[in-house]
Amino acid sequence: MVTSVLPRVESLASSGIQSIPKEYIRPQEELTSIGNVFEEEKKEEGPQVPTIDLTEIESEDEEVRERCRQELKKAAMEWGVMHLVNHGISEELMDRVRKVGQKFFELPVEEKEKYANDQSSGNVQGYGSKLANNASGQLEWEDYFFHLIFPEDKRDLSIWPKIPSEYTEVTSEYARQLRGLASKILSALSICLGLEEGRLEKEVGGVEELLLQLKINYYPKCPQPELALGVEAHTDISALTFILHNMVPGLQLFYQGKWVTAKCVPNSIIMHIGDTIEILSNGKFKSILHRGLVNKEKVRISWAVFCEPPKDKIILKPLPETVSETEPPLFPPRTFAQHIEHKLFRKTQDNLSN
Ligand code: OGA
Ligand code: NI
Numbered sequence: 493m494v495t496s497v498l499p500r501v502e503s504l505a506s507s508g509i510q511s512i513p514k515e516y517i518r519p520q521e522e523l524t525s526i527g528n529v530f531e532e533e534k535k536e537e538g539p540q541v542p543t544i545d546l547t548e549i550e551s552e553d554e555e556v557r558e559r560c561r562q563e564l565k566k567a568a569m570e571w572g573v574m575h576l577v578n579h580g581i582s583e584e585l586m587d588r589v590r591k592v593g594q595k596f597f598e599l600p601v602e603e604k605e606k607y608a609n610d611q612s613s614g615n616v617q618g619y620g621s622k623l624a625n626n627a628s629g630q631l632e633w634e635d636y637f638f639h640l641i642f643p644e645d646k647r648d649l650s651i652w653p654k655i656p657s658e659y660t661e662v663t664s665e666y667a668r669q670l671r672g673l674a675s676k677i678l679s680a681l682s683i684c685l686g687l688e689e690g691r692l693e694k695e696v697g698g699v700e701e702l703l704l705q706l707k708i709n710y711y712p713k714c715p716q717p718e719l720a721l722g723v724e725a726h727t728d729i730s731a732l733t734f735i736l737h738n739m740v741p742g743l744q745l746f747y748q749g750k751w752v753t754a755k756c757v758p759n760s761i762i763m764h765i766g767d768t769i770e771i772l773s774n775g776k777f778k779s780i781l782h783r784g785l786v787n788k789e790k791v792r793i794s795w796a797v798f799c800e801p802p803k804d805k806i807i808l809k810p811l812p813e814t815v816s817e818t819e820p821p822l823f824p825p826r827t828f829a830q831h832i833e834h835k836l837f838r839k840t841q842d843n844l845s846n
Pocket of ligand 1: 709782794796
């Protein structure tokens with residue numbers, strides 16, 4: 493195994509280098525599609541990530557509820573990603589989540605290293621940076637903090653940031669509220685598929701087994717942003733992903749053959765349909781390819797919460813109700829762990845053939 497000690501991206505960025513190490517430079521074919529994110533965000537022409545207003549998702553009036561569900565359904569089928577507004581999580585709580593995470597990342601790197609994860613021994617929770625997982629040694633321009641935030645009995649509070657002192661309280665409250673939002677969305681999506689309301693929730697593990705994992709992505713300023721990516725192109729493996737950010741653009745979606753830059757929508761939460769729901773819905777809901785750009789001027793931070801089914805307990809496959817003679821199953825049965833394996837394998841194959 494190749495183990496090389498690489499500095500945190502934050503340390504690289506603050507060292508004053510004018511050109512980035514080669515491991516961070518994307519392959520030639522990819523470079524042509526990487527532009528200036530501030531210019532990209534301004535563009536008004538072409539398709540835009542939909543915005544879904546959830547005000548009426550639980551209206552007393554079934555007709556009103558249905559109208560709201562139809563909007564959500566359309567966005568989930570066409571894009572698989574959307575800005576949620578009026579989602580019920582207060583601006584104040586979102587601001588506090590952003591503040592405690594930002595304060596943690598403002599600590600000196602040495603202080604954060606006390607929380608370093610150790611991927612080789614299977615400790616994925618904590619402070620980390622991507623390790624090269626293939627022959628090309630390709631790296632991403634970000635550091636992160638990753639930990640499980642829900643259900644409460646599965647948390648390991650001993651590895652959560654102790655500074656700032658409000659971190660645990662604020663992050664726990666956000667986790668509880670997001671869990672509630674996830675249930676509402678899963679109910680609505682179930683009805684959209686003609687299933688009973690509680691079905692998708694049950695199929696992804698229910699209250700006991702659906703895991704919420706928080707990844708705070710910290711993207712330092714990059715001296716050559718046109719050569720790097722903060723996160724490389726991928727689809728999320730989760731059932732649903734909810735993302736907050738610090739209003740610095742970076743997220744791009746691969747829609748109809750082009751990279752579309754997500755605008756920064758105040759008080760919204762970005763929601764992705766992940767591979768898990770794509771599989772269960774037999775591809776009716778999409779898990780969209782996306783990536784993150786970096787820039788020279790502003791640090792970007794995002795808070796991604798991945799809602800994931802248990803690794804081995806559930807076999808994921810298209811629900812019988814989503815399959816018919818004309819709509820054969822598009823995905824073979826797999827546990828979540830096997831799905832992760834399959835994606836890693838495919839990626840390795842891709843690299844070997846490059
Ligand atoms: C991710 C991701 C995008 C972002 O963490 O899976 O896609 O906006 N992040 O940081
Ligand atoms: Ni993602």
